[in-house]
Amino acid sequence: MPNQNPDCELPDRDGSPEEIRALLGQHKVVAVVGLSSDERKPSYRVAAYLQSAGYRIVPIHPKATEILGMRAFPSLRDVPAEIGIEIVDLFRRPEALPAHVEEAIDVGARVVWFQEGIVNNEAAAWAAEAGLTVVQNRCMLKEHKML
Incomplete structure (x- = not known):
């Protein structure tokens, strides 16, 4: 059934359980964009x-x-290359994702992960075309607990 709410985009790409299990087991360096210092924040x-x-x-x-x-670093591009970012976990609004996907591509990340409630199919398609694995609308914590 087509999405009836244009403000609530459904993910075209969200990663199979097997794919998520593999990438969480393989990649151990996670850049968290939008990471708050407030312990109450997701x-x-x-x-x-x-x-x-x-x-x-x-x-x-920032x-x-x-x-x-x-x-902490102001942007993905400010992270020294030797750190070797593998996963970019995004806690940002959907409209901000294209800029972060561009950065993720530029720094050589392998995965972009749009946290639970966050979907942007255009940004996801761009990341996938650049060879990145894309996960949308899923919580890394919840997914890891299911391993």
């Missing part, structure tokens, strides 16, 4: 959980200098 809770599960978290925040004990 971005903080997801990143803290992933960090406790052994993932290296790279906070991306004003913060440190989050979760890790140096």
